[in-house]
Amino acid sequence: TNPYIGRGTASAYGEVGFADPFNDLATTQMPTTMKSALWWSEYIWTIQGTYRMAMERIVSYFITEIELSGEASDEEKDKYTDFLTKQLDVLNFLGQLMRDRLCYGNGFASVLVPFRRFLQCPKTGDLYPLRVVYNNFNFQFNEKFEFVATCPKTKWRGPWHVVDKPRAESEHLILKRWSPHEMELLHDPYTDEVSYLWRIPEYYKRMVREGNLYHLERASKQVLEAIRENKLFRFNNDAIFHMKEPTLAGIRNMGWGLPRSLINYRQIWYIQVLRRYNEAIALDYVIPFRLIT
DSSP, X not given: OOTTOOXXXXXXXXXXXXXXXXXOHHHHTSOOSHHHHHHHHHHHHHHOHXXXXXXXXXXXXXXXXXXXXXXXXXXXXXXXXXXXXIISOHHHHHHHHHHHHHHHSEEEEEEEOOEEEEEEXXXXXXXXXXXXXXXXXXXXXXXXXXXXXXXXXXXXXXXXXXXXXXXXXXXXXXXXXXXXXXXXXXXXXXXXXXXXXXXXXXXHHHHHHTTOHHHHTTSOHHHHHHHHHTOOEEOOTTSOEEEEOOOOTTSOOTTOOOOHHHHTHHHHHHHHHHHHHHHHHHHHHTSOOOOOO
16 A cells, blocks of 8 residues: 555545645645744744753763863963853853854854054055044045045045954954854865855945945955955865754755754744634633623
């Protein structure tokens, strides 16, 4: 007997057919693309308090104290432990990254080195902080993404050179999480190598194009170039860490991890259906509205 024979076909053979138990309503509503799966996972994480708290317990259980090994001295270990726990607050950051992994199935992180942005006059060679030029030298950020200002000495006006000096102080390092909604992955099926691209949000592009000082002081030259060319920003392979849920080899996920909510999708759907009908019963009978004529 073929288990996939439908009722109409089975009756022709004199058999009693049964509906496919896996062809339920929840299956028809499951997301079919990675982008929709990310949005659904975020929505489920937000509204399903019980499911979210269960995942929070998993996060808190597996994050333990930092242990440094190797031939470093006790003084060096204490130094780096203090740096990781107090300055970078790495345990809290790992907890947030694990939440991304459990929610989206993917977590993306980078270490950013901030810098101080200066502008150099091409005529005199004088170097000024961007904020000083912005507030005092008739500054303009034009459509070509040039930093235009008027030299206070020669009165020459034109594009100035951009000079970025990285901040050497360790306390200024930034641990950055990236939104999975803004990530694009280039995956090679043969080698399984992946390159990561950032689809820069439109609201951020708009603020940069408007010449907002706060963002011009912080956007790197590479990000400014990507915005100017209206292209995606590509990370160096060693500049981003991708934490993802492992999947079976037969699933063609193109380098992505699959959200855990997809595994529990039918159960979550079923619970939500019960909640909805319980709400309808409660509204109808706890606060009844009856007309007797």
